[in-house]
Each structure stands twice: as structure tokens, then as C-alpha cells.
Amino acid sequence: MAEVAYFTKDGLEKLKQELQELKTTGRANISKAIAEARDKGDLSENAEYDAAKEAQGLHEAKIAQMQETLANARLLDESKLDTSKVLALSIVKIKNVKNGATMSYQLVAESEADMKSGKISVSSPIAKGLLGKKVGEIAEISVPAGKMEFEILEVSR
Template sequence: MSRWRPPAPASTAVITREGFERLREELNHLWKEQRPEVVKALAAAAAEGDRSENAEYSYRKKQLGEIDRRVRYLSKRLEVLKVIETMPSDPRAVYFGAWVELEDLESGDSLRYRIVGPDETDAAQGRISIDSPLARALLGKRGDDELEVELPGGRRGYAILAVDYSG
């Protein structure tokens, strides 16, 4: 019995130029380098005989399926992504592509995030998705504004210390 799940919300199809180039490089690497190596290894494993008990063959077959899934996804996604490279009309306000320096009003910690597309999110690098609760709460705000946002860990308050589009 399968459980019904509501459809996932559509992610925003925007991306920075750097993020777009990273995805395109990943697609090229998978298609031109990694896939041919796996196909070659799969053929060699298949030549060893009985495939039902051949762990190398099973592993390579699974690996090829994962590569092909990612190639299909990237090929389709790159077609619909819109690269945003223009500065907003008000560079003091928070919009897509902005680096935002925040102060956590509870702990006093200083945080720095860049608002990017969902395909290039990387919390460790300070890149948060425009679809995230924090980014949505920041959009349109300016330096010195304070805001409260409902995050998965609870309600948090922040003060915007700086907004920068140069990086």
C-alpha cells in the first residue's frame, strides 16, 4: 500500500551565473567523462560471465542508472532555469543574488548568507535558497530593518546589518 503524498511545491527556476555554470560543468563531466568510464567497466564486468552472481556488474549497472537519472534531470533543468545577472533597482534592498549580513537578535551571532536559486543551495557556503523561509522573509527588506521569521527550529529575530551584491 503506497501512501499519498501531496505534490512537492515547485521550486523557483532562477539561478546565478556561477550556479548555472557549475550545473553545466557537472552535466558535461557526467556525460563526457564519468558515463563512458562506467559503460566501459560495465561491458568488462558483463564479459566475465554469469551476471546473476557478478557483484561488479550489478554495481556498475546501478551506477549507470544513477548517472543517467542525474543527466536527464540536469538536461531538463538547465533548459528552464533563468540566469539572473542584473542588479535590482534598489541595491540597498534584499533581492535574489544579495549577500546579507544578519545579527541573530537572541544570540548576538553575526551570520552571512547569499540568496540563490534552489539548485545552488549550500548552507556550508552560506548560500540559501530563495524558496527558504529566511530568504522569503528577507526579500524587500533593507539594512537596519529587523524581522521575525518562523524557521524549522522555531521563531527567530534578526537585524539586517548589510546588503551587498558584489560578493
């Protein structure tokens, strides 16, 4: 069974648009490439045709994967989420206990994660360690570099 993925309204809309793009423009471009390769002659020795057919297979697999994600997607209503503890879609401000550095992250679905904009996947080690914690608590998180401790300073939406 596929895993349920939680999305913001914007994230779900972006997924739907990308899927529509793949189904329309993407499929049309691949069909055109196959037709051009087919016109070049003998298909048994046509590497361009083989490459175009392989690209088609990969494209269709991506569409199927996105359709499955969409079928198992759940839209989160941010206005109804509890802000007393860290949950999916929370914006959490944390302080590294060891060096005093503060950071702010929003916990989002894996497909929406973007470190540059401060969005981390709820399935990442740091997010997993923060989930369920309240302001003032210390989260001890195992990361590849060892154990780190973060103090939760603020939780918001």
C-alpha cells in the same frame, strides 16, 4: 511543470560543466564497468553486472534531472537588481535581535548553496523570511528551534 531556478553566471557555468562531465567521462566509466562485468561470464548470476547496470540507471537519472534544471534555469543580471530590499543574489547582513550576533549571507539558488562560504538557498526558512525586507526592518522567522528575529543591517550585491 518544473520549477524555475535562478543562477549567477558562475553557478550556471558550473552546472553546465558538471553536466558535460557526466555525459562524457561519467558515461565512459560506466560503459567500461559494464563491459568488464559482462566479460566475467553468466549475466544471470553476475552481481557485478547488476550493480554496474544499476549505477548506469542512476547516472542517467542524474543527467536527466540536471538537463531539466538547466532547461528551466534563468540567469540573473546582478547589475540590474534592486538593492533597496532583499532579493535572490542579495548579500544581506543581519543581526540576531535576541543575542546581538551579526551574520552575512548571500541568497543563491539551491544548487549553489554553501554554508561554509556564506551562501544560503533562497528556499531556506531564513532566506524566505528575509526576502522583500528592507534595511532597518525586523524579520520574524520560524526555524526548527522556534521563532527568531533578525534586523536587516545592510543589503548589497
